[in-house]
Amino acid sequence: MDELNQPPHANRGVVMLEEEKENVENPLVSMVDYIRVTFKTHDVDHIIENILHLSKDFMTEKPNGFYGYVGTYELDYIKVFYSAPDDNRGVLIELSGRGCRQFESFLECRKKTWYDFFQDCMAQGGSFTRFDLAIDDKKTYFSIPELLKKAQKGECISRFRKSDYNGSFDLSDGQMGGTTIYFGSKKSEAYLCFYEKNHEQAEKNNIPLEDLGDWNRYEIRLKNERAQVAIKELIKRQDLTYIALQIINNYVKFVDPNERERRYWETSDFWQAFIGDVGKLRLFMKPQEDFYQKSRNWLRNSCAPTMKMVLEADKHLGKTDLSDMIVEAELADKHKKMLDVFMANVADMVV
Known part of the structure; x- marks a missing residue:
């Protein structure tokens, strides 16, 4: 049997936590993972109160910023940058991955969703310059190291011309670390990254890999026009699934070789199964309230x-x-x- 089609190996034990049960029932979870949106205004108070719907009293002001902005209001990982009065940059909202999780707490409190936030931004002339989506795969429909081998054999049909990858192993015992595959260029407006999230988290938090089980992460990073188009489609359809499918399936497809020309090679079963389940994704909100x-x-x-x-x-x-x-x-x-x-x-x- 092809290693890509083998079921994942994991010893979860007899006791299954509620979160683990949810992962079995919903093996694929999608989320908004990064946002940058700009507004051609210098009224930072208006943006904080009417777009983020936060009280500025709880935000800390700093007399410096990034990307050419001169000052920042921040609430932990939620940041609002403002420019000088004669600078047409205006105001920028930046939400990192953790910032998105924190902001979901506020959305939940107001009984709102990401769709409402996106609509508010568009109504105020907001321009999305970066928008990231992430898919967590606890079922692991494929092994990323094996996916890399398949791509290196020319069995990946993609609109991207180039791909990159990295990996690691332990010099003491030769144990393999996590593998990451990059599709496209980081400078382009569309860019995909597939990696073994369990290895990353195990190393980052110094915990045994087996405690995390199987866990792949698929990240979609969009900039400028691509980000803006994705947001408009998301508002119209209110379906994160559509955006994820359009991007992944449009840019990457894994195939099995046969005697015909490469463009006629059949889609691999494991890839078809993965794409099929992605179609069942729901917008995931897991509020994080530990702001300090x-x-x-x-x-x-x-x-x-x-x-x-x-x-x-x-x-x-x-x-x-x-x-x-x-x-x-x-x-x-x-x-x-x-x-x-x-x-x-x-x-x-x-x-």
Whole structure:
């Protein structure tokens, strides 16, 4: 049997958590994964309150920005950049992957969806300069290393001219790491990336690979006109499936060779099965409410060992240096803002 068509191997144990049950019932999950949208206005308050529907009181202002913008309002991973009065850049909203997950909390609180947000942006003349979609595949319809081998044998028909890839392995035991395949150029307006998400997460979080099970991630990255067209189609159809199918199936197809010309080769069974299931995707919203998690993680990873050392010394010497330092510390404005956000309810932050 072709390795691409073999069922995935995973020992999940007898007990299955609710999230794992959902993954079996819905093996493919799609999500909005990155957004940049610009507005030809300098009224940043209007954009924050009428597009994001957030209270500016919970946002932190910084006198600097990226992409040529001069200042930033941010709520953790949700960022709003503004330009100088004589600069026609106007205002830019940027939501990273984590920013999208956080913003979904606000959408859920307002009983709105991404479709409503996209419509609000378009109604205010918004121009999407980047729009990313992601598909998580816990069923793993194919092995990405085997998919790479198939592409290298010329068994991938694509509108892209070039592909790239990377991978890794452990020098101590030769164990293979994750494999990533890139379709197209990062500079182009359409770009696909398929990779083994379980390997990435295992390395990033220092957890055993087997604890994560099988997990592929397929990312679709669109820029400028392609992003704008995708958003318009999404508003019209209100179906993320359509966008994902149009992009993936339009740009990439894996085939099995036969005696006929390459353009007549039949679509591989595993690819047809994958595309068929993608057609059942739903728009996924998994709100993330730990808005101060980044700083908490930094404290745990960078400072906790030192704090524990001082605590142990205090116990030995009969002192209270650690608690004294904490009590006497003065919070900077950014820490106060972070604490306000953490202690507030999501409903308090939306307008």
